[in-house]
Amino acid sequence: MIEYYLSWGIQAEKAFRYVYSTNIPKIDITEISNIVFIGMGGSGIVGDLAASLAYNRLGVPVFSIKDYRLPMWVNKNTLVISISYSGNTRETVLATYEALKRGSHVITVSSGGILRRLSEKYNLPHISIEGGLVPRAALPAMLYTVLALLERMGFTIVSKDEINRSIENLKLWCNSREVDSEAKDLATFLKESIPVVVSCSKFSPLAYRLKNEFNENSKIPVKVEIVPEWGHNDIVGWEKPPATSNMKCLIVNCNEDKCKHLLNFVKEAISRVNIKCYTLNLKGDSDLNKLMYGCLVGGLASVYLARFRGVNPIETTSISMYKNIIVKLIKINIV
Amino acid sequence: MIEYYLSWGIQAEKAFRYVYSTNIPKIDITEISNIVFIGMGGSGIVGDLAASLAYNRLGVPVFSIKDYRLPMWVNKNTLVISISYSGNTRETVLATYEALKRGSHVITVSSGGILRRLSEKYNLPHISIEGGLVPRAALPAMLYTVLALLERMGFTIVSKDEINRSIENLKLWCNSREVDSEAKDLATFLKESIPVVVSCSKFSPLAYRLKNEFNENSKIPVKVEIVPEWGHNDIVGWEKPPATSNMKCLIVNCNEDKCKHLLNFVKEAISRVNIKCYTLNLKGDSDLNKLMYGCLVGGLASVYLARFRGVNPIETTSISMYKNIIVKLIKINIV
Incomplete structure (x- = not known):
């Protein structure tokens, strides 16, 4: 599994070049x-990351939807980007078909998968991504595809130069x-x-990404908290947590402005009840760099933790069980 | 504290009548x-609830923002509803001022508070809500104000009749x-x-509301999970959770269509590792009714749990500490 993560620089570059050549x-x-953005799990996080990167940069609202239900306001003036690594995620296909209607x-x-066949049948633009990877380790293939696509379309949330620089950084970090x-x-x-991952709102998709990596690779439950919201409710839960709690805190620190003070306060408050804290300081000179640094370190850490625990990081038996349920609940007779 | 919750029917009715008389x-x-919607904590959840109720009913996107940062696309075509029970929440005031600019x-x-003074100074429409309550127990005062306001403005997400019926239900339930x-x-x-609250996406604001109630009233950490996303990552965390885990699962069941099957599957998957599950079946014949039923039961339960634990449900010392930090980070010189 480690080798998938260590090829992220090349994976990102391939995706980026492909979009600029097609x-x-x-x-x-x-x-x-x-x-x-429509997507679930390791594909859905791409929409979260894009929405966060767009927050301060795009004059158009960006929503990330992790559901088979589409909000009523999605209409002919909506640009829908549906992402599914396999192309067969039922929730994504159903919501995409609804958007099409x-x-x-x-x-x-x-x-590949149903999403590609749907696109062929209805003549929808389809961008192919590299196959044969473990979906969650294909994050750069999906994210850089989307960033390059948006940049080429004129919805620049990350400039071409910034994307290029982040690919160079990824290569170095690998x-x-x-x-x-x-x-x-x-x-x-x-x-x-049981980790509690805490970040500021801008980096919340990274906190959720880390959660998902520790869930899937290391097979452990994870809790996520975001500042400033954390200071209005969750903080009180650390005044007197149940005695048998085995939680540890992972603070994702962007080291920006107000965030570092708030995250330092989180550390103090949580340490007070003897919960240990680890601060992951995000490296890089742009939001994209910081996000990718955190994703890479977290991905690798989740595989190492799987090894420590004696579990197979690749196998996700219970997701297969879930998929058996969802294919019965969402029948796709479209393609 | 219990008495605040038991007056919810009357509280909702007062707020509703006030909006129709002003x-x-x-x-x-x-x-x-x-x-x-801009708001934090017990005021911010109102935006989440409104956004969820609007999902299938409104042709206009509704965002709930729990941050001092405002997304770039907020402009003269945005309707901003800022909610702070006290009116002094720094994050909310700062983001509101930005929207104004x-x-x-x-x-x-x-x-009352800064938000009211800001409104007077800049001639913004301001809706007063009942004072002297514990903010989190003032949910109906805030929510029914917003629902009635939107209905009167022509953004009907819940009809007047539906609001009225839910108030009658609340009175009965109290x-x-x-x-x-x-x-x-x-x-x-x-x-x-340590509770793990699980719901479907439509009722996710209720799952977060329950979390916040157990945080603030019962002083315990809580983890939240939402289906269908849960089936794509968190599920794997229950394959082999760390041995000392003392989690219990609270399933919030709307009993709708696909949800009940998915939530039943959650129960099976989590029970397999000997984690006990409690299913809260939401009563009521509308989404609003179901949400309020869950909020009321959860609010009362969080106070009873505080009693069992020997903690004071009203006092939230650590939030006061957080507020000392945030007032230093966000200086308000507006009013």
């Missing part, structure tokens, strides 16, 4: 009043002893614990 | 391309032995545990 849909962007501008991103060592330290810290 | 802002609703249509809702008994059962079940 035809992309011509859409009059003045017609678009909002952008909706409403006349939205739909673009699909997958390595070969960096410090990154590997940080991942091992983090995995060692989290042994035998 | 002047409300005249806004050309065709000018509005999106609606943004961008020329958004801003309406403020508070029992005097119902079954509701009280369900709350006590739930509190007893959750003794000495």
Whole structure:
């Protein structure tokens, strides 16, 4: 599994180059009043990351939807980007089909599956991503596809130059002893614990990404908290937590402005009840760099933790069981 | 504290009647391309609940923002509803002031404080809510104010008739032995545990509301999970959780369509590792009714659990400490 993560620099570059070499849909962007990402799990997080990157940069609202239900306001002025690594995620396919019926501008991103066939049948723009990877380890393939696509369409949330620089950084980090060592330290810290991952709102998709990695690779439950909201309710839960609690706290620190003070306060408050804290300081000079640094360290750490626990990081038996249920609940007779 | 919850029917009715007796802002609703709620904690959850109720009913996107940062796309075509029970929540005031500078249509809702003074100074529509309550127990005062306000403005997410019926239901539930008994059962079940609250996406604001109630009233940490996303990552965390885990699962069941099957599957998967599950079946014939039923039972249960644990449900010392930090980080020199 480690080798998938260590190829992230190359994976990102391939995806980026592919988008710049292929035809992309011509859409009059003045017609678009909002952008909706549809996706679940390791594909859904791409929408969260894009929405967070767009927050301070795009004049159009970006929503990330992790559901088979589509909100009523999705219409012909909505740009819908549907992402499913396999292309077979039932929730995503159903919501995408609904968007299609409403006349939205739909673009699909997958390595194949129903989503690709749906696109062929209804003549929707489809962007292929590299196949044969473990979906959650295909994050750069999906994310850089989307960032490059949006940049080419005129919805620039990360400039071409910034994307390029982040790919160079990723390549360096994939070969960096410090990154590997940080991942091992983090995995060692989290042994035998239920992690509580805390970040600021801008980096909340990273906190959720780390949760998902520890869920899937390390097979442990994880709790996520986001500041400033944390200071209005969850904080009180640490005044007198139940005695048998085996939680440990992972603080994701962007080191920006107010965030570092707030996150330092989180550390103090949680340490007071003898819960140990580990601070992951995000490296990089842009939001994208910081997000990818955190994703890489977290991904590697979750695999190391799986090794410590004697579990197979790749196998996710229970997700297969879930999929058996969802295919019965969501019948796809479209393609 | 219990008595605050038991007055919810009357509290909701007062708020509802007040909005129908007062002047409300005249806004050309065709000018509005999106609606943004700003609020934190017990006030912020109102935006989550409204956004969820609007999901299938409103042709305009509704966002709930729990941050001092405002997304770039908030502009003169945005209707901003800022809610702070005290009116002094720094994050909310700062984001509201930013919306004001961008020329958004801003309406403020508070029992007083800076938000009211800001509204007076800049001639913003302000809706007063009943003062002297514990903020989190003032949920109906805030929620029914907002629902009635939106209905009167022409953004009907819940009809006047539906609001009225839910108030009648709330009154009945406040005097119902079954509701009280369900709350006590739930509190007893959750003794000495860290709850994991699971719901479907439509009822996710209720799951977060329950978390916040157990945080603030019972002083315990809580984890929240939402289906269908849960089946794509968190599920794996229950394959082999750390041995010392003292979690218990609270399933919030709307009993709708696909949800009940998915939530039943959650129960099976989590029970397999000997984690006990309690199913809270939401009563009522509308989404609003179901949400309020869950909020009431959860609120009462969190107070009973506080009693079992020997903690004071009203006092939230650590939130006061947080507020000392945030007032230093966010200086308000506006009013």
